[in-house]
Amino acid sequence: MKRFVAVLICSAFLMPLIGSAEEHRYYDRERRDYHVWNDGESRAYRHWLMEERRERRYREYRRLRAAQQREYWRWRHEHADWR
Numbered sequence: 001m002k003r004f005v006a007v008l009i010c011s012a013f014l015m016p017l018i019g020s021a022e023e024h025r026y027y028d029r030e031r032r033d034y035h036v037w038n039d040g041e042s043r044a045y046r047h048w049l050m051e052e053r054r055e056r057r058y059r060e061y062r063r064l065r066a067a068q069q070r071e072y073w074r075w076r077h078e079h080a081d082w083r
Contacts, residue, residue, distance in 0.1 A: 026061075028073040035073070037061070044082050048075055 024037040035041065049055045052075060061069065076082075 026069075028070075028077075030070060030073065031077060035076070040083060044076060044079070045072065047082065048072055 025034045026037060027034055045061055046058065049058065061072070064072070
């Protein structure tokens with residue numbers, strides 16, 4: 001019983017760490033390829049949103065309209081070496 005409780009407690013602490021390490025994949029229709037959304041992609045997106053588009057507030061990528069998402073991937077392909 002003690003082992004079961006110990007495993008349960010450990011898993012409760014480790015689950016948020018495992019969940020935050022998830023990487024999402026997004027499909028780029030124009031180029032017909034997938035992009036992995038990781039820390040580097042998140043930094044590039046934040047740069048594009050704040051510097052290139054001059055947005056005043058951060059918006060999650062998944063909340064952008066489809067046209068804006070396509071615009072981001074076009075920029076990203078042109079700036080593949082961005083950090």
